[in-house]
Amino acid sequence: MNTLLSRKTKGDMLFDAANYILLTLIMLTVLYPLYFILIASISDPNLVYSGEVWLFPRGFTWDGYDRIFNDSSIWRGYANSILYAVVGTLIGVSLTVLAAYPLSRKDLVGRGTIMWFLLATMFFSGGLIPTYLLIKDLNMLNTIWALALPGAGGVFNIIIVRTFFQSSLPDEMWEAASIDGCSNWRYFLSIVLPLSKAIIAVMVLYHIVGFWNGFFDALIYLNDEKKYPLQLVLRNILVQNQVNANMMVDVESYAAKMRVTELIKYGVIIVSSLPLLILYPFLQKYFVKGVMIGSIKG
Amino acid sequence: MLTNREISTPHEYAQTIKPEKHTWRKIKRNYELYLFLLPIIILYLVFRYYPMYGVQIAFKDFSPSRGIWGSEWVGFKYFQQFFDSYNFWNLIENTITLSFLSLVFSFPVPIIVAIMLNQMLAKRYKKFVQSVIYAPHFISTVVLVGMLNVFLSPNSGIVNHIISFFGGKPVLFMADENWFRPLYILSGIWQETGFSTIIYLAALAGVNPELHEAAVMDGANKWKRVWHVDIPAILPTIVILLILALGNIMSIGFEKAFLMQSDLNYATSNIIPTYVYELGIQKSQYSFSTAIGLFNSVINIILIVAVNRIAKKLTETSLW
Numbered sequence: 331m332n333t334l335l336s337r338k339t340k341g342d343m344l345f346d347a348a349n350y351i352l353l354t355l356i357m358l359t360v361l362y363p364l365y366f367i368l369i370a371s372i373s374d375p376n377l378v379y380s381g382e383v384w385l386f387p388r389g390f391t392w393d394g395y396d397r398i399f400n401d402s403s404i405w406r407g408y409a410n411s412i413l414y415a416v417v418g419t420l421i422g423v424s425l426t427v428l429a430a431y432p433l434s435r436k437d438l439v440g441r442g443t444i445m446w447f448l449l450a451t452m453f454f455s456g457g458l459i460p461t462y463l464l465i466k467d468l469n470m471l472n473t474i475w476a477l478a479l480p481g482a483g484g485v486f487n488i489i490i491v492r493t494f495f496q497s498s499l500p501d502e503m504w505e506a507a508s509i510d511g512c513s514n515w516r517y518f519l520s521i522v523l524p525l526s527k528a529i530i531a532v533m534v535l536y537h538i539v540g541f542w543n544g545f546f547d548a549l550i551y552l553n554d555e556k557k558y559p560l561q562l563v564l565r566n567i568l569v570q571n572q573v574n575a576n577m578m579v580d581v582e583s584y585a586a587k588m589r590v591t592e593l594i595k596y597g598v599i600i601v602s603s604l605p606l607l608i609l610y611p612f613l614q615k616y617f618v619k620g621v622m623i624g625s626i627k628g
Numbered sequence: 629m630l631t632n633r634e635i636s637t638p639h640e641y642a643q644t645i646k647p648e649k650h651t652w653r654k655i656k657r658n659y660e661l662y663l664f665l666l667p668i669i670i671l672y673l674v675f676r677y678y679p680m681y682g683v684q685i686a687f688k689d690f691s692p693s694r695g696i697w698g699s700e701w702v703g704f705k706y707f708q709q710f711f712d713s714y715n716f717w718n719l720i721e722n723t724i725t726l727s728f729l730s731l732v733f734s735f736p737v738p739i740i741v742a743i744m745l746n747q748m749l750a751k752r753y754k755k756f757v758q759s760v761i762y763a764p765h766f767i768s769t770v771v772l773v774g775m776l777n778v779f780l781s782p783n784s785g786i787v788n789h790i791i792s793f794f795g796g797k798p799v800l801f802m803a804d805e806n807w808f809r810p811l812y813i814l815s816g817i818w819q820e821t822g823f824s825t826i827i828y829l830a831a832l833a834g835v836n837p838e839l840h841e842a843a844v845m846d847g848a849n850k851w852k853r854v855w856h857v858d859i860p861a862i863l864p865t866i867v868i869l870l871i872l873a874l875g876n877i878m879s880i881g882f883e884k885a886f887l888m889q890s891d892l893n894y895a896t897s898n899i900i901p902t903y904v905y906e907l908g909i910q911k912s913q914y915s916f917s918t919a920i921g922l923f924n925s926v927i928n929i930i931l932i933v934a935v936n937r938i939a940k941k942l943t944e945t946s947l948w
Binding site (some may be wrong): 350 | 651654655658660661662664665667668669671672674675676677678679680681682683685692696741744745747748749756757759760761762763764765766767768769770771773774775777778779781783784786789792793818821822823826827830849850851865882883887901904905908909914917918921922924925928929932
């Protein structure tokens with residue numbers, strides 16, 4: 331069987347060769363910008379600035395990282411982002427799993443209605459401004475709740491978790507347990523949750539990445555700089571070119587300032603991506619799993 | 629209900645009474661499940677359904693002091709104002725062009741890459757390539773736009789170094805309205821291609837190997853097998869994803885366009901979501917910006933329903 335498929339004509343060999351070369355080029359196109367940021371963040375900013383750093387770091391320096399680590403706004407952003415990610419993930423994942431389980435049960439009266447109640451929000455929403463006014467009226471501006479609550483329990487996630495429950499928890503299991511007098515609550519805690527570690531991991535990682543990378547809600551709902559998550563701090567540095575003055579006290583000329591700013595930019599990209607980089611093996615595994623489960627239905 | 633109606637036979641009695649009693653029993657027995665659902669229902673009512681009620685300010689002269697209910701009805705005044713405004717067509721054009729061009733250029737790329745990956749026989753190298761090309765998906769939009777800024781900077785960016793190396797003049801990429809769309813699309817392809825291959829790879833993995841064997845027996849080379857086995861096999865997946873993408877043409881994301889936007893590329897980067905933000909959040913024109921947002925979501929719904937209906941007729945695959 332294998333021999334048949336591995337039999338190759340000359341054309342096939344050409345095909346394979348072209349395929350390998352092209353994929354390698356694609357891979358390098360993705361990799362090089364990331365690699366460049368890494369080497370630029372530890373190279374002499376003057377050499378980076380004049381375009382003399384290509385493949386290897388030159389004029390090695392930790393200067394950029396030194397300045398970053400001494401800047402309180404980045405640390406505060408880091409701490410805020412961790413707090414928002416932890417609280418937001420806890421709330422989001424609990425609500426999602428808690429809602430998805432009943433919706434996976436065929437004997438739930440009103441299941442279709444409740445499903446539509448949730449799904450309808452995918453087609454129509456009040457939009458940015460009415461939601462903003464509501465958050466304002468609830469006095470939630472500048473609080474963590476404005477980030478953690480409005481988006482919690484998204485329909486897509488609920489559907490993914492529900493699909494997982496439906497395909498991995500047979501109806502008979504609940505029937506047997508309920509005949510033995512097991513309550514729904516106990517069944518959920520001692521049977522459903524332990525069997526759902528994989529999907530909970532998927533959800534936790536989805537939420538962590540979402541909160542870590544998100545900046546839109548923070549942009550709208552937070553205006554106190556002390557509460558800014560890392561992404562908003564980054565936005566000031568990377569997009570608006572505003573590097574904190576105290577990171578630059580010792581830099582004299584305007585030209586030198588610009589160079590150091592670039593150095594800080596490279597470093598800050600690395601520093602902010604570090605947590606997700608550490609999580610990357612898990613992220614890859616569980617995000618792929620999530621896409622697979624999500625694609626079973628729709 | 630029982631008293632008004634005469635029940636003649638036991639059978640009929642069973643029919644009228646039992647289902648209801650049974651339903652109640654079911655609800656009662658599973659009352660905990662409703663408690664599980666309670667938090668999400670409350671959350672949806674507050675944060676998703678109440679704003680739908682609030683959307684009426686699009687038809688009112690909203691003033692914060694008088695509240696949603698107390699503000700005065702003005703009918704379609706703000707819609708009219710939007711349709712008459714000088715940048716109405718520019719906004720529509722920018723939004724649709726950006727979204728449509730993104731779709732046209734970005735959509736086929738992951739399909740091609742997935743087919744290529746699927747043809748790759750060296751397992752380890754394939755895994756390595758996948759690990760690399762999935763990675764940008766996890767980069768935040770802020771960092772992505774930051775990367776664009778540093779790479780494309782006219783004095784120090786690596787791209788302009790290359791251009792000057794070949795004797796060209798530095799290009800002000802981020803400050804040029806003609807570069808906004810290409811950059812938006814290319815950076816999107818760079819970031820999302822890898823991750824989007826996953827779903828096609830899953831579909832390709834489901835192709836029956838016997839089909840390939842039969843094709844080899846018939847003398848088909850690899851190229852022909854890609855065309856006549858692989859692509860037909862993943863066509864349903866492609867169609868569904870295309871429907872989804874077409875339906876979402878008017879719901880283009882805010883974040884990247886907003887971050888890439890500057891006064892210098894405003895002529896092409898001003899799209900409906902960024903405009904709603906600018907008017908609503910920055911300038912506090914609540915009613916006007918809500919009207920624009922509502923206009924956008926209505927078109928969105930029409931699009932989704934229409935695209936789905938067409939797809940149902942043409943291909944018998946649909947979303948619902």
